[in-house]
Amino acid sequence: MSQGPGIRPSIDALPHSLIDEIARYGRGRDGMIPLWFGEGDVPTPDFVMDAANQAMREGHVFYTWQRGLPELRDALAAYHRRTYGMPVDADRITVTGSGMTAISLSIQSLIDPGDEVVIVSPVWPNVFASIEIMGGVVRQVPLTLGNAGWTLDLDRLFDACGSRTKMIFINSPCNPTGWTMGTDDMRRVMKFARERGLWVMSDEVYSRMVYDGSRAPSFLDVSEPEDRLLVINSFSKNWAMTGWRLGWVVSPSSFGPVYEKMVQFNNSGVPGFVQKAGIAALEQGDGFLADMVERCRTGRDIVCGVLESLPRVKVQRPDAAFYAFFSVEGETDSLTLAKRIVDEAQVGLAPGAAFGEGGEGYLRLCFASSPARLKVAMERMAPVLS
Amino acid sequence: MSQGPGIRPSIDALPHSLIDEIARYGRGRDGMIPLWFGEGDVPTPDFVMDAANQAMREGHVFYTWQRGLPELRDALAAYHRRTYGMPVDADRITVTGSGMTAISLSIQSLIDPGDEVVIVSPVWPNVFASIEIMGGVVRQVPLTLGNAGWTLDLDRLFDACGSRTKMIFINSPCNPTGWTMGTDDMRRVMKFARERGLWVMSDEVYSRMVYDGSRAPSFLDVSEPEDRLLVINSFSKNWAMTGWRLGWVVSPSSFGPVYEKMVQFNNSGVPGFVQKAGIAALEQGDGFLADMVERCRTGRDIVCGVLESLPRVKVQRPDAAFYAFFSVEGETDSLTLAKRIVDEAQVGLAPGAAFGEGGEGYLRLCFASSPARLKVAMERMAPVLS
Numbered sequence: 047m048s049q050g051p052g053i054r055p056s057i058d059a060l061p062h063s064l065i066d067e068i069a070r071y072g073r074g075r076d077g078m079i080p081l082w083f084g085e086g087d088v089p090t091p092d093f094v095m096d097a098a099n100q101a102m103r104e105g106h107v108f109y110t111w112q113r114g115l116p117e118l119r120d121a122l123a124a125y126h127r128r129t130y131g132m133p134v135d136a137d138r139i140t141v142t143g144s145g146m147t148a149i150s151l152s153i154q155s156l157i158d159p160g161d162e163v164v165i166v167s168p169v170w171p172n173v174f175a176s177i178e179i180m181g182g183v184v185r186q187v188p189l190t191l192g193n194a195g196w197t198l199d200l201d202r203l204f205d206a207c208g209s210r211t212k213m214i215f216i217n218s219p220c221n222p223t224g225w226t227m228g229t230d231d232m233r234r235v236m237k238f239a240r241e242r243g244l245w246v247m248s249d250e251v252y253s254r255m256v257y258d259g260s261r262a263p264s265f266l267d268v269s270e271p272e273d274r275l276l277v278i279n280s281f282s283k284n285w286a287m288t289g290w291r292l293g294w295v296v297s298p299s300s301f302g303p304v305y306e307k308m309v310q311f312n313n314s315g316v317p318g319f320v321q322k323a324g325i326a327a328l329e330q331g332d333g334f335l336a337d338m339v340e341r342c343r344t345g346r347d348i349v350c351g352v353l354e355s356l357p358r359v360k361v362q363r364p365d366a367a368f369y370a371f372f373s374v375e376g377e378t379d380s381l382t383l384a385k386r387i388v389d390e391a392q393v394g395l396a397p398g399a400a401f402g403e404g405g406e407g408y409l410r411l412c413f414a415s416s417p418a419r420l421k422v423a424m425e426r427m428a429p430v431l432s
Numbered sequence: 433m434s435q436g437p438g439i440r441p442s443i444d445a446l447p448h449s450l451i452d453e454i455a456r457y458g459r460g461r462d463g464m465i466p467l468w469f470g471e472g473d474v475p476t477p478d479f480v481m482d483a484a485n486q487a488m489r490e491g492h493v494f495y496t497w498q499r500g501l502p503e504l505r506d507a508l509a510a511y512h513r514r515t516y517g518m519p520v521d522a523d524r525i526t527v528t529g530s531g532m533t534a535i536s537l538s539i540q541s542l543i544d545p546g547d548e549v550v551i552v553s554p555v556w557p558n559v560f561a562s563i564e565i566m567g568g569v570v571r572q573v574p575l576t577l578g579n580a581g582w583t584l585d586l587d588r589l590f591d592a593c594g595s596r597t598k599m600i601f602i603n604s605p606c607n608p609t610g611w612t613m614g615t616d617d618m619r620r621v622m623k624f625a626r627e628r629g630l631w632v633m634s635d636e637v638y639s640r641m642v643y644d645g646s647r648a649p650s651f652l653d654v655s656e657p658e659d660r661l662l663v664i665n666s667f668s669k670n671w672a673m674t675g676w677r678l679g680w681v682v683s684p685s686s687f688g689p690v691y692e693k694m695v696q697f698n699n700s701g702v703p704g705f706v707q708k709a710g711i712a713a714l715e716q717g718d719g720f721l722a723d724m725v726e727r728c729r730t731g732r733d734i735v736c737g738v739l740e741s742l743p744r745v746k747v748q749r750p751d752a753a754f755y756a757f758f759s760v761e762g763e764t765d766s767l768t769l770a771k772r773i774v775d776e777a778q779v780g781l782a783p784g785a786a787f788g789e790g791g792e793g794y795l796r797l798c799f800a801s802s803p804a805r806l807k808v809a810m811e812r813m814a815p816v817l818s
Contacts, residue, residue: 052598052631052660053690057541060693066498083495090493099485107476107675109469112452143529143677143699150698154565155443159545175697179540181567212438245438274438289493291529291699304439307446311561312536313529313677313699320703 060175064381064400072388079415079423080394082384084170084221085288086368086414088341091334094285097326098319106318112309113302114141114294118321121328122294129254130266138271138296140305141324143316145251145280145293150176151308152276152295156245157182161212163247166198168371168398168405170221173249183210188404189225195362196225204238214239217249219262222371222401222410224364226262233268236275245274251293252367254284254335257343262366272298283368284335285327292316292324338414342368345413345420352424356431368414371398373407374431380406391426446561450767450786458774465801465809466780468770470556470607471674472754472800474727476709477720480671483712484705492704498695499688500527500680504707507714508680515640516652524657524682526691527710529702531637531666531679536562537694538662538681542631543568547598549633552584554757554784554791556607559635569596574790575611577759581748582611590624600625603635605648608757608787608796610750612648619654622661631660637679638753640670640721643729648752658684669754670721671713678702678710724800728754731799731806738810742817754800757784759793760817766792777812 069082113119119136126134142148149172157163159181165173167186174184187203189196207214214235218227227235239246248265256262269275280293297305309315327334349370350363361372377383380397387393387409398408413420455468499505505522512520528534535558543549545567551559553572560570573589575582593600600621604613613621625632634651642648655661666679683691695701713720735756736749747758763769766783773779773795784794799806 052629053541053687054544057690057694060697062689062693063696066696085495089491090488095485095488095493098488099481102476102481102484105475107481107673109471109674146697147699155439158440158442159567172697172700175693179694179697181545243438287493288495289701289703289705291701291703301439303448304443307448307561308443308565310449310452311446311532311558311565313533314558315675315677317675317677317706319675 056178056181060178063171065396068381068384068388068394068397071385072394075388075392077392078394079392079419081412081415081423082394082396084412085282086286086412087416087419088286088338090286090290091331093330094287094323094326098323101319101322106322108318110315110318110321112306112315114139114316115318115321118325121325125328126296129261130264132266134266134296135271135299137299137302140295140297140302140309141316141321142293142295142309143313144291145249145278145282146172147312148278148293148295149173149247149249151305151312152247153177153180153182155304155308156212160210162208162210163213163215164203164206164211165215165402166203166217167403168222168401168408169217171400171402173215174402186403189223190404191360191362196223198225198227198231200231200234203235207242207244211244213245213247215247215249219252219255219366221252221367222369222398224362224367224369224371226366229263229267232263232265236265236268236273239274243274245276247276247278249278251278251280251283253279255339255342255368256366257339257346258365266296272300274298281324281327284338285331286338287327290320290323292320342414344417345415346370348417348420349411349413349424352428356428359431368412370411370413371408378407380409384409387427387430390430393423393427442564442567446564449557451782454767454770454774454780454783457771458780461774461778463778464780465778465805467798467801467809468780468782470798471668472672472798473802473805474672474724476672476676477717479716480673480709480712484709487705487708492708494704496701496704496707498692498701500525500702501704501707504711507711511714515647516650518652520652520682521657521685523685523688526681526683526688526695527702527707528679528681528695529699530677531635531664531668532558533698534664534679534681535559535633535635537691537698538633539563539566539568541690541694542598546596548594548596549599549601550589550592550597551601551788552589552603553789554608554787554794555603557786557788559601560788572789575609576790577746577748582609584611584613584617586617586620589621593628593630597630599631599633601633601635605638605641605752607638607753608755610748610753610755610757612752615649615653618649618651622651622654622659625660629660631662633662633664635664637664637666637669639665641725641728641754642752643725643732644751652682658686660684667710667713670724671717672724673713676706676709678706728800730803731801732756734803734806735797735799735810738814742814745817754798756797756799757794764793766795770795773813773816776816779809779813
């Protein structure tokens with residue numbers, strides 16, 4: 047037995063994260079600069095922590111609403127109205143214990159064994175596992191990197207959808223590539239999904255991390271409230287709340303009673319004081335978010351400036367999200383290269399192979415860190431990549 | 433469509449909680465005394481909140497360890513050593529975002545479609561759903577209430593285990609009955625499970641809520657570290673932390689890497705500051721727990737004293753957990769009766785039908801409340817139950 051007797055074969059087969067593998071390899075070394083995870087080095091702002099602490103003292107420490115505090119759902123409805131310029135009724139909003147949880151509960155609600163989900167890759171890998179846990183099948187459609195940057199061939203996406211396909215999963219802006227789907231393409235995908243009766247799950251966690259404009263296009267722009275659309279979002283990236291485990295999903299209102307049950311049978315709701323912290327982030331967090339975006343823009347320019355100067359490196363300066371995703375001529379094994387960079391430069395990057403088809407040969411660097419730290423990292427890495 | 437198109441039939445079929453139904457029916461009425469949920473009216477102690485607040489300020493707001501902070505797992509190992517008088521290595525301990533999450537991740541790891549789980553009922557109902565979400569099948573073996581109190585016929589339990597049975601689920605001390613399995617019976621169950629290659633999932637969340645001795649018997653007393661045993665536990669009841677969503681599971685150490693993955697794909701870990709609060713509860717919470725048990729004992733005696741004086745009522749004064757589970761002669765529909773008690777006495781009880789086979793005809797009252805409140809509740813209810 048590899049992992050205890052009687053574990054389901056499909057669970058035994060789930061791969062361990064290559065990001066965790068490189069982190070275990072490098073963690074704790076002298077002077078390491080870890081840029082492997084999808085988070086920055088700025089802690090949660092004080093006004094968010096203050097709100098959590100106050101809510102605790104006020105008694106938000108008991109069992110709570112399964113779909114979220116009504117006042118948080120209202121605050122999210124208001125956030126959507128001002129950010130996306132459209133009404134999103136609180137009835138359509140469910141609060142979850144992270145964007146990941148929103149994905150996992152949605153997959154549990156929709157995917158029977160043998161059902162297929164078509165996924166645009168390379169992409170943040172956890173969604174693959176949530177499908178495989180339910181006995182579902184993943185079909186990947188990789189982006190390609192050319193002169194126009196990362197692009198998706200929509201015909202390939204549509205061709206990948208067969209009789210067992212239940213859902214299309216798109217993460218735009220994309221972790222790790224920064225690829226962002228345009229409104230016209232979203233409209234075409236939504237139309238196709240409607241015709242075929244497919245669900246669209248749109249992971250829009252990076253929708254505010256954009257370097258041109260105030261938000262990325264959203265599937266909410268091209269859909270009706272009762273479309274088979276689930277939009278995943280999170281407090282993690284916008285307000286430096288990765289460790290708080292607070293996300294939300296916008297669904298048709300008819301999906302609400304399903305989430306009500308599924309939350310009950312997963313974690314039975316998010317701590318009330320964490321939700322109160324979320325309200326503070328939504329209501330007082332615009333300035334913090336703007337600063338975060340500027341910090342990431344500076345980080346991007348430092349990192350990509352160096353990468354673009356290295357002849358062996360191929361990189362597309364991203365317009366969104368906070369990752370540089372680049373390849374190095376002659377290097378085909380991303381885990382081996384990431385380990386060499388740990389050894390020779392004491393910098394931690396995520397191997398592209400972690401992100402599914404189209405990812406091998408690339409490395410992901412999270413530039414949501416301080417400019418000084420990023421400069422040191424790039425100085426140390428340049429000789430290895432030259 | 434009832435709940436949106438394309439929801440899995442097995443998810444559509446999951447029942448809504450009857451406890452939620454009665455709470456929705458009664459919530460917000462003038463003077464309501466709600467005793468329907470499994471929590472008291474004492475907020476989390478200050479030293480736990482202080483620890484959470486301090487940990488936030490110290491930076492425990494980033495992504496964290498999937499199986500829990502090493503220092504929390506060490507503190508849990510120490511807690512087991514001093515509470516159960518036996519070594520439980522930190523390698524065997526995984527921290528989860530509630531006891532419910534521990535159950536759900538374990539079921540996801542073990543139950544394939546068609547696999548059966550044999551469950552001693554009546555019982556806290558969420559476990560049923562976690563099995564049905566995975567396509568598993570629930571077989572219930574009800575306790576019976578006789579002159580010797582609630583008893584389980586072990587032969588019926590063993591007879592219920594067939595060729596598709598993968599697991600036996602036992603909640604002892606039991607919510608709602610207070611039934612507690614003795615060490616000899618546990619040994620017989622463990623022996624049977626070993627012979628058949630079955631898993632035992634033992635929900636021991638109420639193991640410290642006992643009115644005779646310092647803890648209930650545990651399957652840990654009758655097992656070896658590599659037995660197919662999963663012991664579920666939680667901070668909720670012992671330290672008034674229901675709203676914090678913090679639990680743990682003791683498993684064979686070989687199960688550790690499985691939980692590592694399953695946590696990643698569920699909520700990607702519990703907030704670090706919540707885990708730090710858990711350490712404070714373990715290290716400074718013995719006095720609080722002792723007070724809680726005394727408070728519940730007082731509550732039990734008030735509630736059962738009145739119930740025992742009512743000729744139509746049949747009740748067994750429980751030795752553990754914090755519920756009175758009683759039937760009323762001539763009343764066969766527990767939801768209807770619970771609604772009448774809301775209407776006529778402004779007291780909220782949970783209908784027994786919520787707890788599976790053997791539960792209909794009963795009502796559950798949570799007596800983890802203040803004596804004054806419980807006295808008022810009983811005065812108001814007595815006429816309805818007379």
